[in-house]
Amino acid sequence: MESVVDHLAFERNKAQFDVNDMKIVWAGSRQEFELSDRISRLVASDPVFQKDNRTALDRKELFKNTLRKAAHAWKRIIELRLNEQEASKLRSFVDQPAFTELHWGMFVPAIKGQGTDEQQAKWLPLANNMQIIGCYAQTELGHGSNVQGLETTATFDPKTDEFVIHSPTLTSSKWWTGGLGKISTHAIVYARLITDGQDRGVHGFIVQIRSLDDHLPIPGITVGDIGMKFGNAAYNSMDNGLISFDHVRIPRNQMLMRVSQVTREGKFVHSGVPRQLIYGTMVYVRQATVADASTALSRAVCIATRYSAVRRQFGSQKGGPETQVIDYKTQQARLFPLLASAYAFRFVSEWLKWLYTDVSQKLQANDFSTLPEAHACIAGLKSLTTSATASGIEECRKLCGGHGYLCSSGLPELFAVYVPSCTYEGDNTVLLLQVARYLIKTISQLCSGNKPVGTTAYLARVEQLMQYQSDVKRAEDWLKPNVVIEAFEARAARMFVAVAQNLSKFTNPEEGFQEFSVDLVEAAAAHCQLIVVSKFIEKLQQDIPGNGVKHQLEVLCSVYALFLLHNHLGDFLSTGCITQKQGSLANEQLRSLYSQVRPNAIALVDAFNYTDHLLGSVLGRYDGNVYPKLYEEAWKDPLNDSVVPDGFKEHVQPILRQQLHNARL
């Protein structure tokens, strides 16, 4: 790829499958592969998009650099006449969070999803041409998870036919809004609608926040950046902002009125459009977070796997080279489950895309029957995949030893930029409680003949699952898909039944929910793991072309499932789904699977087809030429600009010369 000598060629030659075919499987289709391949190379070869040394920039320099890249991206999108999908790929390969993410990812979809036809006709052309730049202001200083607790008000004034947007308290300041701090001209602001003195709940409003002439805030608005966030560069390239409103007036037609409307007279009415329709946007955004999880985790795994093959430590025989760290079982047992997880999350996100399409079509046909199940499923998978990815990236960093702590490894920034996913778009614990609530309800309705659907269908067999006993006798039995699925189904079902029994003792169900919320969260996690394992197995039931490709995926699928089983052995044993002996056989099988992954590891991460530009990691270089490049990178640090550093003469030399008492410090 980028270099003449391939230091990892000997590893690539070990692969027992066709890596080019695996690239297609990973991408989803040949067309998807070609699109990503083309756009990622386009970005990687453009000097404006280089990522050199951005972690050493101060906040202002970084922000200016980001504006430059965002503008250049827009220029290239226009020049090359890229379509929506291509443009979105290009922005994501630039790999530096910018205000444009919120404009395209939240502002435009909100208008599409919640605006009336007239509102869409007015605002979408402006937004699509970027004649206005928008953001999405929901979270407040004092309110994140609890959207119904938002304090900002939008009071209708029938005299002027306007809404008055107001921040009644300090904690009602909007907070965290990406793109708001310095750049956006408009915002979708969520506020409690007040008409006739009555609180009508939270609705969205299009509010202009800065003048299109001089970019100064509109009178009555206080707006700024909320300050530095976790990590080097990372999200500090984004102007997450705060805003407060002092009786700011907007025309009545700037409330997003697709579902609910306020008439000229100030009457609050519902349109014929069902409220559920607007859930479509949220479902879309959350399913995208699952795809993002597989991307982020696979980047980290790619870096750690390549460097584990380059790095040698201990075990030198008679002065020969030391052992590659990837050959150590302890390294394999930490790294390969993450490799398997990256593939597992990829396939479950592919399935979620299908689910989203399916739900959308049903919504259009006024069929809301599968919405609650889809909602619970997506919430759970968002929680599972983002939590596992955040801790997985940090594990990959540790697997690189000391050098993983250098910014030039790419891993610190990847971690810092990724972790907020565990909190935004629904806190992961809150989401698991929602999943649990849905499953408890599903179970409680079984008696009344309500048939569970989709990912909860297995609960229809709950009585059978309560009787289940795994029939594993040899380690290889754990390779059978049905054996694995049934064990995971029985475990999840029994955990829910156990907690449901505890809940039934409470006269006040909410009290029971509070008391047993930890058990509920654990049961929900078990259910979500079952989904990921099932979807991986379903994927393998499809025809997958390519020499050796399907077998590799079968191995990874077993690694993923048995790793989960090992990590949650307590669940499987305490619910009596498997015996101690069967647990130990699963572990034995896992050990043998790691040996099967080993020769294919490098090719399995090559299949992600990431450019060195995207990885931004000296340790993860395609050519494995790590040490000379680490050495080169070091000298680029600003501290190396001068031999004697700033401050030395002033602060250190007086100490060395024992002039401390005379020196001005």
Add this chain to the structure above:
Amino acid sequence: MESVVDHLAFERNKAQFDVNDMKIVWAGSRQEFELSDRISRLVASDPVFQKDNRTALDRKELFKNTLRKAAHAWKRIIELRLNEQEASKLRSFVDQPAFTELHWGMFVPAIKGQGTDEQQAKWLPLANNMQIIGCYAQTELGHGSNVQGLETTATFDPKTDEFVIHSPTLTSSKWWTGGLGKISTHAIVYARLITDGQDRGVHGFIVQIRSLDDHLPIPGITVGDIGMKFGNAAYNSMDNGLISFDHVRIPRNQMLMRVSQVTREGKFVHSGVPRQLIYGTMVYVRQATVADASTALSRAVCIATRYSAVRRQFGSQKGGPETQVIDYKTQQARLFPLLASAYAFRFVSEWLKWLYTDVSQKLQANDFSTLPEAHACIAGLKSLTTSATASGIEECRKLCGGHGYLCSSGLPELFAVYVPSCTYEGDNTVLLLQVARYLIKTISQLCSGNKPVGTTAYLARVEQLMQYQSDVKRAEDWLKPNVVIEAFEARAARMFVAVAQNLSKFTNPEEGFQEFSVDLVEAAAAHCQLIVVSKFIEKLQQDIPGNGVKHQLEVLCSVYALFLLHNHLGDFLSTGCITQKQGSLANEQLRSLYSQVRPNAIALVDAFNYTDHLLGSVLGRYDGNVYPKLYEEAWKDPLNDSVVPDGFKEHVQPILRQQLHNARL
């Protein structure tokens, strides 16, 4: 403390124990408490030591700021005539990693531990006066964990009575050395000693690296900073450096010769001093990392606990205030085990201090009998406590919701500055393998009558432990110290016996070790957990004065043990130490313990006695006045210096005005 209104007073009033007495217990003694209290206030009140906005500084500004603080610290130490212990406290409360850490923490101790009397007489006065500044250059670009694999050479030249220090390869460049990049004048360099053409293994040498006149590198030396590291500020205030040597000559008397010597004739001889003596330094450094773990974890827990009491979300009844998030069981189940861990690590580190003294005294008396056990114990505890602390800090950050992602929460920097502990001073996985090796050896020698000592003494009862069956019948039974200890002993012993049986099947023991290294690591972790639980229980057998203090600690001790049991339920069940029912009773007891911790939570973190300066966290403020201060902090970001940001006119305005094709981007 720092404010007039105490927003957390209602929480402090709930405490069922005397917080002032707990402060003494946490500090270790009244004297320790008073020392920390006095020095931390001294630092907090000094304007030079303020930490404002350091996360927004670029590398050079941050480094200069660090030099200023280090010089000011030295000045205050001299002016106030602080003793060694006070000086060390002062440096640690400044809370910004600086070159002085390595000078005092590694350079000086290495000379004390490995230098001859003459060497100490020559170098220590210079170092103690800071007329020279030293660092500790061991790790190389290509070699971290495997010290015996270091490549730097020190070849004796009998003609000139000198050693020639040389870096034969790129990977032999010293790398990571703190304080080396820009500041140190001298280094202890570890290199392979070559005399008579023979490799005599790795030894330490005192090498001058920069001129004391102009601070330029000595000829033959290439030295610089290795570049940016993880996080905002964090370790970027430290000049971790690289150095390579091109045949640099030093006098023979600059090899540290306490244990081994090279004579004028070039003969390599051993002094009478046993090699083990120099392990004292390593034991000291590692036991300090355990104390540091309790400090770092308790800081994070203090911030998360206070903010969990301030923050409200959901559950508003009839328009009243929402529920404090600390009242949610899901929050308690994540937070309180970390609070208990902070106390557990504090007490085990206290015990380690005693162990260090004990071992040192025995070493002085040429008694090396307890050294291997102490070595394994300290390695294991370093691994356990640093891993748990690193993930615990990140968990605390997540427990603060979105605002934990802001630098002003203090948690991002605390995490970034802490995580390298998992890698330096022994990679945590490598250390656990060392522990496992020692325990397997201990078990294999039981038959030959070798009595296990110290923390491994329980293995003498291995036969009895193999028969053990927990007799827990009710949830409260899990509060009995013996019940807990025996379950943990039986679990660890059985895990080791199981893996020992697997190992015995191999004719080549090393092969067995490789194959079962993951099981060995898990067994070693179980052993280390037993140590921490035991030492917490031992602490409670002492007389602990103060109203209600001991009872609180008993509750925390049970939380710590039962949390571990719940998290590793698979181990306890698969080894047959406890039944499914007993596991479920432990969980029931844990739930009830969380309710007992709840009213005491704020007072339990107040007992750490941290100043707001040290915490450096708006969320963790003593007075709980979080939101107005978050708002204030936001405006300090450099991006808020101007209303229209740098780069807007150049890059964004042309887009808004649709002048893109004409604009120069």
